[in-house]
Amino acid sequence: KKILTARVYDVASETPLELAPALSQRLNNQIYFKREDVQSVFSFKIRGAYNKMAQLSDAERKRGVICASAGNHAQGVALSAARMGCRAVIVMPTTTPLVKVEAVKGRGGVNVEVVLHGESYTDAYNHALTLEKEQKLTFVHPFDDPDVIAGQGTIGMEILRQHSGPIHAIFVAIGGGGLIAGVAAYVKQIRPDIKIIGVQTVDSDAMARSLKAGERVTLPDVGLFSDGTAVRLVGEETCRLAQQYVDDIIIVDTDAICAAIKDVFTDTRSILEPAGALAIAGAKAYVERASLSKHPVNH
Numbered sequence: 001k002k003i004l005t006a007r008v009y010d011v012a013s014e015t016p017l018e019l020a021p022a023l024s025q026r027l028n029n030q031i032y033f034k035r036e037d038v039q040s041v042f043s044f045k046i047r048g049a050y051n052k053m054a055q056l057s058d059a060e061r062k063r064g065v066i067c068a069s070a071g072n073h074a075q076g077v078a079l080s081a082a083r084m085g086c087r088a089v090i091v092m093p094t095t096t097p098l099v100k101v102e103a104v105k106g107r108g109g110v111n112v113e114v115v116l117h118g119e120s121y122t123d124a125y126n127h128a129l130t131l132e133k134e135q136k137l138t139f140v141h142p143f144d145d146p147d148v149i150a151g152q153g154t155i156g157m158e159i160l161r162q163h164s165g166p167i168h169a170i171f172v173a174i175g176g177g178g179l180i181a182g183v184a185a186y187v188k189q190i191r192p193d194i195k196i197i198g199v200q201t202v203d204s205d206a207m208a209r210s211l212k213a214g215e216r217v218t219l220p221d222v223g224l225f226s227d228g229t230a231v232r233l234v235g236e237e238t239c240r241l242a243q244q245y246v247d248d249i250i251i252v253d254t255d256a257i258c259a260a261i262k263d264v265f266t267d268t269r270s271i272l273e274p275a276g277a278l279a280i281a282g283a284k285a286y287v288e289r290a291s292l293s294k295h296p297v298n299h
Contacts, residue, residue: 002150007054008047011083012039012154017162020267023280027287029168033280034159037270041075041107043228044152045142048178049076051151052140053084061086066137068128070096070121071228073142078108089137091115091128122232143178144235153182160190169195169286173278174207174249175229177238184245198242198249199282201226201257207234207242208249225254228275256281 015035024031036044053065064087067077074090081088090104094116104114117127132139141148159170170187172180184196200208203223210217216239222230234242257274260281264272 002146002153006047006051006147006150006154008051008151008154010054011050011079012047014158015039015155017159018268020263022267023263023284027284029287031280031283032163033264033268034155035268036155037272037276041072041079043072043076043276044155044179045072045076046079047076047154048143048145048148048151048182049073049140050080050083051154052145052147053077053080053086055147056138060138064088064135064137065140066091066128066132066135067140067142068092068121068125069142070100070124073140074100074104075107077140078104078112081111082108086111088112089115089128089131089135091117091124091131093118093120093124095119141235143176143181143231144237145178146237149178149182149185149237149241151182152179153186155179156183156186159183160187167191167194169197169247169283171197171199171250171279171283171286173226173229173275173282174198174200174234174242175204175231175275177207177234177242180207180246181235181238181241185241188245195247196245197282197286198246199278200249200251201229201278202251202253204230205249205251206231207239208251210234210239211243211246211249214243223254226257226274226278228273229278250282250285252278252281252285256285260284 015038018033020031020033039046066089068091070092077088118124172183174180180198187194206219219232222232224230257277260277261272
């Protein structure tokens, strides 16, 4: 219900679902890319950030919002703040590349204040929680929030609208779990026959470990090649929804991600960040596994 009432299209586009001809031919399956890279902030994160901020009361919006992020979520919050005329404080680690800091400032303009604090995301996150209390701001979590999850879930809604025929599986990269929680929660209500497969890297597999353990597991450290999914602890709500709706998680390595980046370039001439290529690497591994088990997918 939340996903159906999500307000994302003031700022987000309904992105194309495109057949990948070369990859489809090679894998002997119809492979489609959901092109979230063509959003104005080059990522799906704008959906959740804007939806969360759109649900705030006038008083909350007047006081302003805060988030911790070194990447796409920060840009989503910044753009949303500029669109709504709302103050946003964005805490980023001091190690954040200047190009990302400038991108956030550029998207938010006078509405955004960037605070550089600590050497890691965890340091920045803890500092953001302190500022939230001190300045009475509303925290916009990158993934563990029902409104953020609902915003990301609009991707699932679009996929089902854009492809009404049979779908064997939807592959979704997992960091904190906001994207897969939203997509799975929506798709499983409408088309429970469709498999929802998460994809993680060997060195950032917090969700896979958490689902296996039946409780959230904190990783001691994470690999940073796929920095967009490098999360040590998944969300409480995202873990609950994944437990309920996700069929399987596939683990891939850096080589598989690099090969997937090349595959996407071959089909689209677009260059993805590693986190953006993760789902494609997972789909390839899944098809290969199915062919080895003599149960080809053929969808």
